[in-house]
Amino acid sequence: MTMGSKRGRGLRSLFILAALSLTAPLTAQTAAVRQTSLAPTALSVLALDAVQTIQALSAGDYELSLSGALNTGTLAKISRALIANEGVRVSLNLSAVSGLAVIAAGAFADCTNLVSITLPDSTTKVQAAAFSGCTNLAAIVATEASERFSSRDGLLYNKAGDTLLVCPPALHGTVSLESDVSALSPDAFTLSADVSAFTVAAENPAFTARDGCIYSKDLATLVRCAPAREEAVTVAAGVSAIAAHAFDGCTKLTAIVLPASVTEIGELAFANCRALTSLTLPPQLVSIGKQAFFGCAALQELTVPASTTSVGSRAFYHCALTTLAFAQSDGWHYGRKSASDLADSSANPEKFAFPGRYWPYDLYRSNE
Numbered sequence: 001m002t003m004g005s006k007r008g009r010g011l012r013s014l015f016i017l018a019a020l021s022l023t024a025p026l027t028a029q030t031a032a033v034r035q036t037s038l039a040p041t042a043l044s045v046l047a048l049d050a051v052q053t054i055q056a057l058s059a060g061d062y063e064l065s066l067s068g069a070l071n072t073g074t075l076a077k078i079s080r081a082l083i084a085n086e087g088v089r090v091s092l093n094l095s096a097v098s099g100l101a102v103i104a105a106g107a108f109a110d111c112t113n114l115v116s117i118t119l120p121d122s123t124t125k126v127q128a129a130a131f132s133g134c135t136n137l138a139a140i141v142a143t144e145a146s147e148r149f150s151s152r153d154g155l156l157y158n159k160a161g162d163t164l165l166v167c168p169p170a171l172h173g174t175v176s177l178e179s180d181v182s183a184l185s186p187d188a189f190t191l192s193a194d195v196s197a198f199t200v201a202a203e204n205p206a207f208t209a210r211d212g213c214i215y216s217k218d219l220a221t222l223v224r225c226a227p228a229r230e231e232a233v234t235v236a237a238g239v240s241a242i243a244a245h246a247f248d249g250c251t252k253l254t255a256i257v258l259p260a261s262v263t264e265i266g267e268l269a270f271a272n273c274r275a276l277t278s279l280t281l282p283p284q285l286v287s288i289g290k291q292a293f294f295g296c297a298a299l300q301e302l303t304v305p306a307s308t309t310s311v312g313s314r315a316f317y318h319c320a321l322t323t324l325a326f327a328q329s330d331g332w333h334y335g336r337k338s339a340s341d342l343a344d345s346s347a348n349p350e351k352f353a354f355p356g357r358y359w360p361y362d363l364y365r366s367n368e
Contacts, residue, residue, distance in 0.1 A: 011258055042064075044064075044065045044066075045065075045066060047068045048068060050064070050066055050078045051077045054082055057085060060089070061089045061245075063091045064090050067097060069098055070094065070120070071099050072102075072279050075100065075103075079108050079111055079149045080106075083110055083112075084118040089113050089115050091115055091116040093117075094117065095143045096121070097120045100120050101122065101123060101124050103119070103123060103125070103127065106130065107127075108137075109130075109132050109134075115137060115139075116140075116154075118141040118143065119140065123147075124148045125148075129191075131166070131168065134170075134191075139151075142156065142157075145287065149164045155171075155176075163181070163184070164177070165185045168192070169192060172192075173196060173200075173224075174195075174196065174199060174212075175197075175198055177198065177199070177207055177209075179204045181206070184224065186243070186244040189248075189249070190227075190249050193228060195226050196228040198213065198224065204217070211224055211234070212229065218356070219238055219239060221241040222235050222236070222239050224246055225246060225253075227250050227251070228250075229250055230252040232253070232254060233255075240262060240264065242265045243269065244266035245266070245271070246269045246270075247270045248270075249271070250273050250276075254276060254277055254298075255279070258281070258282050260284060260294075261281050262284070263284050263307075264283060265292050267289035267291060267312060268290070268292065269289060270293050270296060271291060271292070271293070272294065273293075273296050277298045277299060277300070279299065279302070280303070281302060281308070282305070284305070286307055288312055289317060291300045293315055293316050293319050294315075294319075296316075297318070297319075297320050299321060300320055300323075301322065301323050302324055303325040304325070306329045
């Protein structure tokens with residue numbers, strides 16, 4: 001894989017012999033003394049002392065290795081300590097800790113001074129949103145002893161290495177999928193705002209790349225558009241499905257051109273496309289997934305084609321839509337209201353005033 005990292009400075013770390021792992025809080029004075037060690041490499045402490053250790057650090061770059069038991073409550077305190085100590089940049093190694101089976105959404109939210117993390121070997125689940133706002137996190141690492149994960153060039157994979165799970169937020173430029181990658185987690189790139197293009201090894205049996213986007217090998221599905229793509233994207237002819245999260249977080253795109261062949265739009269497919277102003281739903285479209293247009297803050301009008309029979313829950317939640325048009329309005333309902341109840345005063349009976357940007361109810365079609 002080819003990509004860049006925002007990590008600029010070399011490490012200036014603390015050194016403590018492994019046998020002297022701390023069992024009591026560091027004071028600012030002892031931390032200052034150890035920071036001037038003649039052989040600075042790493043700081044190794046028990047998990048229960050991590051908060052006090054981080055609080056005592058002066059500005060600089062550190063390698064912090066934790067051991068012992070760690071639960072979600074302590075992890076939250078560590079995260080808050082990192083956020084509070086703005087002058088430090090930390091490479092955090094949790095491989096030796098126990099008791100943390102899941103690293104949940106928000107676990108390290110907004111830890112901008114976290115530059116790399118090595119996961120606990122016993123962790124079995126990591127949610128991508130665990131690292132939201134970690135704008136300097138360039139590597140998510142799993143050791144060979146990890147039960148469920150592996151890593152390559154800072155990206156997190158399943159143990160077999162054939163499913164890409166999470167791309168860290170600080171990676172930028174082009175990401176290349178090697179020949180053995182056969183699956184992507186739908187939210188693998190939702191935090192990677194600076195990934196501008198994808199390439200795929202020619203011998204990869206599952207994926208191919210066109211115009212910097214990832215497609216299924218048979219070009220039936222657009223799998224992922226690079227989050228940093230700008231202006232407009234034209235989806236390849238013949239594509240029938242836009243995968244879940246395919247354009248999620250593409251905040252710079254202003255226009256997306258879909259071919260007439262598209263019949264399915266997946267969950268959160270265009271979520272958080274905040275600059276998107278132009279998109280026409282194709283005439284053969286059958287289904288729109290849950291929250292498909294969530295957060296499309298600049299998209300003001302859409303027309304639902306007559307072929308569409310299903311619109312997922314909160315498909316247009318947090319949108320800027322002012323009107324929603326139906327090529328065929330019969331049978332459409334919004335909450336307890338029929339489409340006719342939403343009709344505006346214009347001459348077009350198929351065009352309806354949008355009931356509000358937060359859409360507390362679902363849009364559905366009934367033949368009754």
